[in-house]
Amino acid sequence: MKIFLKRLNDAYHFETKNERGDVVHLDNKSEADPQGGSPMDLILRGIAGCSSIDVVMILKKQKVELEDLQVEVEGFREDGAVPNVFKKIHLNFILKGEVSSAKALRAVELSMDKYCSVAKMLEKAAEISYEVNVNGEKVEA
Known part of the structure; x- marks a missing residue:
């Protein structure tokens, strides 16, 4: 690369x-x-893109077609610190379609805990958290 x-x-x-x-x-x-x-900004876009590719790939393997997938990412930095790195990153995965809450949650968990290279790299420096919403309802783990 x-x-x-x-x-x-x-x-x-x-x-x-x-x-x-x-x-x-x-x-x-x-x-x-x-x-x-x-x-x-591009780092946050990178984790959103990397994890979204994983989620879509995992759900496609399970023959689940999404109507929509959106991810909101918020990064938190320590004001005044030099270098001013992310200390916390939170992702909100918003899925719509004929997908069960369990499958959606599992796909996100697999991405964030195992497959997403960007998340695995960033977790060495920042606390990463996420939530999953399916068809307007928050999924509880």
């Missing part, structure tokens, strides 16, 4: 590109008009 970064202006706007040519823009969130996500 290889990423290429190129500065696009005289401030903090960067273009990153992977070996396939997929482009993601980065910027400093303190800029007046940021032209991309901040690096820390």
Whole structure:
């Protein structure tokens, strides 16, 4: 895996590109008009994407088709700390469709506890928690 970064202006706007040519823009969130996500923003997007891919893959193997999957991720940092890393990350998985609460919960558990490489990497630095909601109802473990 290889990423290429190129500065696009005289401030903090960067273009990153992977070996396939997929482009993601980065910027400093303190800029007046940021032209991309901040690096820390992309970390939260990474855990959401990684775990969502796992959840969909696990449910597809069980022949469960989702109508919708959304994930809300919130990262908590210690104000004023340098470096200002995430201390806690909380994910809220919101699933809709013909999926049982038990299967949804198990798919999320497998992702977060075993398969999601981003979560496994981040758990070394931050406390990671999650909740699961299916068709508008919170699933209790």
